[in-house]
Amino acid sequence: MKAKLLSNKSRSLKSFLQLLDSQGDLHHVRTTVSCNQEIAAITDRICKSTGGGQALLFESVRESRYPVVTNLFGSARRAAFAWGRGASFQDIAKLINNAPGRGSDERLHHLVQLRRRCSEGTGRFDLPLRKCGLTSLPALQNWPGDGGRFLTLALVYLRDPQSQRINCGIYRMQILDDDRAAIRFLPGSDGARIFEAYAQANRSMPVAVTLGSDPAWVAAAAFPLPMDVAESDFARWLSDRSLTSAQGPLTDLTIPADAEFVLEGVMCPEESILEGPFGNHTGYYATPTRAAVFHLQALYHGEDPVFPATVVGPPPMENVHLMRGSEPLTLALLNVDYPCIERLRFIEQGIFHGCTILGVDTSQGQCPFDLAHALWRRGPLKRSRLLIFCNCEMEIEPLSVVLWRLINRIDPEKDILIEHGRMAIDSTRPAGGPSVKVSPVIEGLINRRWHEYGF
Ligand SMILES: Cc1cc2nc3c(=O)[nH]c(=O)nc-3n(C[C@H](O)[C@H](O)[C@H](O)COP(=O)(O)O)c2cc1C
Known part of the structure; x- marks a missing residue:
């Protein structure tokens, strides 16, 4: 990853946006736009421009009083900020290679634990509490055939009932009404596994969701971590920033203290609903599938919150940059094993x-x-x-x-x-013989005589 890292001081979505603004990497759209396909269509066009375009801040949204930011990670440079030290193979490989432990899982575990001890006790929940419904959020409908409006950059926190470890992943959420949203945990994800564990025990599952925080939280949520590495510890270590955590007042789940929006609620094992269609990275709509239902119990937000969203669709999209940003880290871990x-x-x-x-x-x-x-x-x-x-x-x-x-x-x-x-x-099969190339002698000759050929 060659992208130059942005300054390493940012600690919240707001300060990240300020930083992008100061560097001309945030475009403000001041005219009123709609959550219904308009924001997505603008974002789609910008994402497909050379280099992925600027991040986009839609200041006036017809259906909501909150501004929306898209394309946050839609360039190599912005994605590198999210991946922090994981964005440079040399840096990350040195750390992982020098860490004690047999395999990459043990080494990663050791490294993030060290970072955890350094930042324990810093968490404090200080979000002003306000009760309002899910439909007040400027969730986007991206494509004409989508089944409704979706939270596309929601970080979902669940406590594994066996290990008590808190897992965080990005799972899309379809708004059903003011109090309910469908969450689709893909088969094989930790989210699906944890939900199944609650179902087996016939217990309802506490859920916290955050929207908008330091970009490292997003990188950590998107990366498939070993089971015993918590995304919060990993985000701190990756960013090398002092990210503060807080406990959700209702769920006691660990969440970023500086989140723009926090939702808390429960999911019941016996309940499911058809979710979708949802236009996705395949270029087609994912057909409606049964998904679990989230029941909102409380919604909090910080002062003048900004709502983050991503548009999923035919590549290249923002997510391509975000995932590509994890190449150096993925290689460094694989190279150990x-x-x-x-x-x-x-x-x-x-x-x-x-x-x-x-x-x-x-x-x-x-x-x-x-x-x-x-x-x-x-x-x-x-x-x-x-x-x-x-x-x-x-x-x-x-x-x-x-x-x-x-x-x-x-x-x-x-x-x-x-x-x-x-x-x-x-x-990897070896080629059958020498490769076909112009001889160096002829190369030199035609270089010298190139103008003689009338080019
Ligand atoms: C923008 C974005 C949207 C995603 N949406 C989903 C989703 O709806 N369902 C899902 O299971 N995974 C989704 N993922 C992938 C997971 O977040 C990712 O696989 C993560 O590692 C899952 O964590 P887990 O294995 O701990 O469940 C999405 C990833 C990104 C970047």
């Missing part, structure tokens, strides 16, 4: 399915398909749908070059593994 993995690139078109190109040193004797099995068992790529293995001396970007080599090099009978709906392609 599998030293033969030397390079890594997420494929933009499949970034949400963990489609990844891996440059591996095949001289270390690791068979790519054994590696695929190990990566699917545990670690940051365990939910990946497609893994492409290349020799580390091959270029792993752009994708067109990888595909060109792969199509010509692989033996489809032997080099493709399809298992449980996932695929690995071994493109």
Whole structure:
């Protein structure tokens, strides 16, 4: 990740916005706009401009008194701010390699624990309490066929009933009415696992949700962490900033103290509702599926709160930058457990399915398909749908070059593994002979004579 990091002082969404403003990286839209597709269509157009465009602050929203910010992480530089020290492979690899512990999970656990001890006791809940309903929020309807308005950048906090560890993930929430929202936990997520654990015990599940906080919280919520690493500790360590936590007054769940909005409520195991359709990264609508129902008990917000949202849709979108920003961290962790993995690139078109190109040193004797099995068992790529293995001396970007080599090099009978709906392609087979190149002598000759050819 080459992007230059922004200053490291920001500690809340507001100070992040001030910083972006001072650097000309925040565009203010002062004219009144609608949550119903208009904000999304503007954001979509800006996201698809070169470099991902500026962050967008919509100051006047027709359906709500709160301003909306979108495209917060929609450039390499802004995403790098969220990933903090995890955005530089050299920095993060040094820390992880020097940490005690056998594998990457143990080392990460050790590092974030150290940071935790440094910042314990700083939390204080100081949000003014106000009761209002979910429909007062400027949740966006992004696309014409969406089933309604959604919170798309909601951080959801749940307590694992077995370990008591608090898990935080980003899960979309469809507003149903003032008091209810549907939450879709994807199968295989910690959210789905924890909800199931409450269902097994026939207990209702306390839930806290925050919108708008230091960008490191968003990065931590989006990253698939090992079970015993709490997102709050990870966010502190990653950002190297003193992020303050607070306890939700009703749920006692640990949340960022500086959140712009906090929702607290419960989910009952026996209740579900059809959620969607929702236009997503595939370019199509996710068909309505049964999802769990969140019942709002309290809604708090800070002074003059700003509501964050992201628009999901055909790439490139903001989320591509956010997920790409985690490449250095993902590589550094994998490199501890599998030293033969030397390079890594997420494929933009499949970034949400963990489609990844891996440059591996095949001289270390690791068979790519054994590696695929190990990566699917545990670690940051365990939910990946497609893994492409290349020799580390091959270029792993752009994708067109990888595909060109792969199509010509692989033996489809032997080099493709399809298992449980996932695929690995071994493109490490050595080329049959010398590569085709212009000779250096002829290169020099035509360079000298180029103008003679009339170009
Ligand atoms: C913008 C955005 C939206 C997301 N929406 C969902 C969602 O609706 N459901 C879901 O299960 N995961 C969603 N994810 C992915 C999870 O947040 C991510 O996989 C996270 O690691 C899940 O944490 P968990 O494994 O602790 O549940 C989303 C991620 C992003 C960046």
